[in-house]
Amino acid sequence: MLCLDVQTRWNSTYLMLEAAEKFEKAFRRMESEDYNFLSYFDDGHMGPPKATEWETVRVFVKFLEMFYEATTRFSGSLYVTANTSFLEICDLQTELIMLSESTNTCLKSMAINMRTKYDKYWGSLDRMNLFMLIAVVLDPRSKLGLLSFHLKKIHDEFRAEELVSNVRQVLADLYEEYNATFGSTTSTPVSQPPPISRSMNVSDGKHETKWFKEWYRASSTMGSNITKTEVDRYLSNACEALSESFDLLT
Numbered sequence: 001m002l003c004l005d006v007q008t009r010w011n012s013t014y015l016m017l018e019a020a021e022k023f024e025k026a027f028r029r030m031e032s033e034d035y036n037f038l039s040y041f042d043d044g045h046m047g048p049p050k051a052t053e054w055e056t057v058r059v060f061v062k063f064l065e066m067f068y069e070a071t072t073r074f075s076g077s078l079y080v081t082a083n084t085s086f087l088e089i090c091d092l093q094t095e096l097i098m099l100s101e102s103t104n105t106c107l108k109s110m111a112i113n114m115r116t117k118y119d120k121y122w123g124s125l126d127r128m129n130l131f132m133l134i135a136v137v138l139d140p141r142s143k144l145g146l147l148s149f150h151l152k153k154i155h156d157e158f159r160a161e162e163l164v165s166n167v168r169q170v171l172a173d174l175y176e177e178y179n180a181t182f183g184s185t186t187s188t189p190v191s192q193p194p195p196i197s198r199s200m201n202v203s204d205g206k207h208e209t210k211w212f213k214e215w216y217r218a219s220s221t222m223g224s225n226i227t228k229t230e231v232d233r234y235l236s237n238a239c240e241a242l243s244e245s246f247d248l249l250t
Contacts, residue, residue: 004016011068014067027048070091091211100112141240145239148164
């Protein structure tokens, strides 16, 4: 079904173009056979879309699709989104960096303009809300490993390690505050080698799987740690296996 563009809703532009592209042949046939269709352009409208314009449509659809899908996942209300929000942002930044060097001048221009807007809000690690990063760490399938891996993809290694250290410290401080109010004693130190689980049971179509697979391929077995608190024990234990039936809330 075709839909109309709404100037105040950018996602309507994507939906309109994505639907219209499927009817390219129909539009071309209408141009040659439907007088009423052609008469519409007699009132000063630009004219039926040309072949080069359909190519531009395909470029726009591909470009806007990643933002539309990310927005859809961000706004989900029937599933957990806090643990993947930062990863979505990393994905968008990676794509914008790549597209800003595209040989397609139209696509490159759009990507550069959007990257400028992106950097205004998300480009500086100093302005990053640490609780977005803590949400990634609290996912028992990833913990600090996945966060560190994706931070190093979009920032230099030193700044990435510094931010990971800050996240770990904030997490420890939060636990200490909670433990002081509701807990009892500090947990007993335990030495444990924490191998990363490699079990994969999720279909390739799951967007979330991509982040984990990329990290699993690049990660190596971590060394042993001496745990001092429950936070340390959580971070040093093996990550949960990635499974389609995994529920972050249980």
